[in-house]
Amino acid sequence: MSSLTVPPLGERGMVFLSHSSRPRQQHELGTGDTLNRHRHRKAYLKQLLGALDERLPGLGFQPWLDQQDLETGESFDTLIYDALIRCRAAVILIDRDALDSDYVRTEVTILTFRRAVGDPVHILPVLLGDVTDRDVSASKLGNCPGLDTLLPLRPANRKPNRGAALATAEEIAQALDESIASHDESDSPTHRWIDNVASYLSVVSDDALRRAAKAIGVDPHAWQRTLRKPQALAAALLSCEPALVYRALQELVPQLDPYRIKQAVKHVRPLWVDLDAAHAVRAAHGPAAQDHVVGLSTRAYRLGVHLAERATTGDPQYPIHPLPEITGENTISELVERCDLTLRDALNISHSATPQQLAADMAEMKGTYVVLRCDAADPRTARAVMNELRIRFPGLVIVALAPANHKIWQSQGIRQAYRSFTGDKERMARKYVSDTSNLAHDLIKVDSDD
Numbered sequence: 001m002s003s004l005t006v007p008p009l010g011e012r013g014m015v016f017l018s019h020s021s022r023p024r025q026q027h028e029l030g031t032g033d034t035l036n037r038h039r040h041r042k043a044y045l046k047q048l049l050g051a052l053d054e055r056l057p058g059l060g061f062q063p064w065l066d067q068q069d070l071e072t073g074e075s076f077d078t079l080i081y082d083a084l085i086r087c088r089a090a091v092i093l094i095d096r097d098a099l100d101s102d103y104v105r106t107e108v109t110i111l112t113f114r115r116a117v118g119d120p121v122h123i124l125p126v127l128l129g130d131v132t133d134r135d136v137s138a139s140k141l142g143n144c145p146g147l148d149t150l151l152p153l154r155p156a157n158r159k160p161n162r163g164a165a166l167a168t169a170e171e172i173a174q175a176l177d178e179s180i181a182s183h184d185e186s187d188s189p190t191h192r193w194i195d196n197v198a199s200y201l202s203v204v205s206d207d208a209l210r211r212a213a214k215a216i217g218v219d220p221h222a223w224q225r226t227l228r229k230p231q232a233l234a235a236a237l238l239s240c241e242p243a244l245v246y247r248a249l250q251e252l253v254p255q256l257d258p259y260r261i262k263q264a265v266k267h268v269r270p271l272w273v274d275l276d277a278a279h280a281v282r283a284a285h286g287p288a289a290q291d292h293v294v295g296l297s298t299r300a301y302r303l304g305v306h307l308a309e310r311a312t313t314g315d316p317q318y319p320i321h322p323l324p325e326i327t328g329e330n331t332i333s334e335l336v337e338r339c340d341l342t343l344r345d346a347l348n349i350s351h352s353a354t355p356q357q358l359a360a361d362m363a364e365m366k367g368t369y370v371v372l373r374c375d376a377a378d379p380r381t382a383r384a385v386m387n388e389l390r391i392r393f394p395g396l397v398i399v400a401l402a403p404a405n406h407k408i409w410q411s412q413g414i415r416q417a418y419r420s421f422t423g424d425k426e427r428m429a430r431k432y433v434s435d436t437s438n439l440a441h442d443l444i445k446v447d448s449d450d
Helices: 035-059 080-086 102-116 133-137 162-179 189-201 206-215 220-225 229-237 242-255 258-272 275-285 301-311 332-346 355-363 379-392 424-439
Strands: 014-018 062-064 089-094 122-127 293-296 320-322 369-373 397-401
Touching (some): 014 035, 014 080, 014 102, 035 062, 035 089, 080 102, 080 189, 080 229, 089 102, 089 162, 102 122, 189 229, 206 220, 206 229, 206 242, 229 242, 242 258, 242 424, 258 301, 258 424, 275 293, 275 301, 275 397, 301 320, 301 369, 320 332, 332 379, 379 397
Parallel strands (some): 014 089, 089 122, 293 397, 320 369, 369 397
């Protein structure tokens, strides 16, 4: 881009600047680290953020950072979610303090999830100071799904001084300038989800929205400043803990008509699924996946459906269908045919379609998910059925269900969405689904296995 041409501020979208600026005590520092080095890091970080705040607008970007955070520490205001969802790009400034910051990890998890579901967001990790790729891989931050697939920027001058800060800001600005075109209204699954939920909440009074925001922990002063209250609340709900989502709904549903209640509940029910699990499902859909089977240790079909809905942000272009349970004394071929016919009917594919025609029909879809309970059959039978279905329906992702102690999980090729989904985790999910469903007068028993 010519240096003589200065695009309007924000023409190329918002750039979220993720960082850890909280002052730390000696006991919070890593082995070999000192308070003096920590203070130098934070002074350098402040200089770098200031330089980016000055440089990026000249390229048409709108930098976003929590200004209050620079002075008072990592106070993670819930409205940051709105910026994380709306940003066109994000710069992850990774110094020693960011490696184990819960707030930075939360931000990166949301950003990489957006990228996984197809949002047009550019994410640029930047290694500061003496941080190496190995340090990132071994850290809490390195556990964020999808972060390891991003190529980090390694600044040429990594000294903690003002000159280095200015040079690094210029490198970051150039990297964004080369990677991001003018901002457009590209289709975004998360934006569509937020837009839908915000439309249902648009009839709610300002007081009810304020009470709902308070229920999920939004700072009252921050809430007064936001102009897009239904959208901001919807963005916050997308990343809230389930219990908080339910409290917010309790404040909202008295002012919604039955249709809006039903639609709002339909959108928020899958939010018991955390983003790490949703990442696992999305990874199974990717072209590089070795085996498109993801496991969830439960017998409840509805929870398997929610897992896939969360991974696709409820996008109707991704069909999700439960299949008949693999059970009884039927042969493998009979079980396959039963599932085959059910899936063809659900996808409006002719029973007489040839394998070539079926593959062509599947190719026209963005992706198809099925939920299959397979604990009533021998694991070898269940695996054989799943393998045949994946051959017949190219690109199909299977969410396999069975109790936590079932032998099916010993089979190779099934990646568990949750490392552990027993006890409290499943009880919480079931209760949340039942509680939210009751708000829409859809009574689902907590202990029901569908």
